[in-house]
């Protein structure tokens with residue numbers, strides 16, 4: 585799947601951009617299915633707002649219970665002061681998470697198969713385990729910023745093996761909030777700065793290391809067309825700016841660890857015997 589040069593690039597930079605990994609038809613099918621899930625969602629039943637902006641945030645039962653379900657989460661700015669949605673429901677959802685790849689046939693088809701299995705192998709994941717899927721909307725106008733973080737904070741293993749598969753479902757640009765990564769090589773060889781672990785009935789972020797995040801001059805944008813797959817190492821710092829443009833920025837992510845590493849029982853996302861974690865086959 586990957587050339588020798590691409591494998592070296594990944595080792596050096598901690599990420600790899602693979603254009604045209606998914607076809608327009610595959611993307612259209614996933615988008616249509618996500619639209620149907622949002623359509624069926626009853627917003628009054630929950631008003632859980634998800635944001636990664638706060639150092640330590642209250643995470644309610646709705647979030648903690650979503651590890652093995654398909655649940656919709658609102659944008660932080662979705663509600664007005666009166667507690668009502670500012671705009672249509674379909675334009676207010678931040679994301680759907682976190683087990684569509686195991687529960688929904690359309691998502692399953694997109695999330696598995698020989699191409700992904702071969703890629704995972706080339707990235708060093710001998711026994712891939714796909715823990716989480718997220719459909720991220722980054723809505724026009726209100727799509728929230730996601731500040732610098734490392735995905736390994738959410739999927740601690742010993743040793744650290746978590747790898748992110750980030751699919752652009754629409755063109756990701758500077759205007760609609762594309763990904764940013766550190767300029768220069770080696771971002772993924774910096775320490776894990778914090779970890780998001782279970783705490784009481786919820787979970788919280790714990791500081792582990794004082795290494796600073798890159799500054800604004802030390803970051804480069806990854807502007808990529810729809811269909812591109814960006815894979816990156818769990819220790820690579822990254823962020824995405826708010827979307828103040830009139831265009832959405834849909835993306836789909838999978839978080840994958842290697843079965844040979846030890847998955848921390850403190851991670852917020854755990855799977856019971858009813859829905860065991862599986863690979864790409």
Ligand code: FE2
Pocket residue numbers: 733734735822
């Ligand atoms: Fe991330």
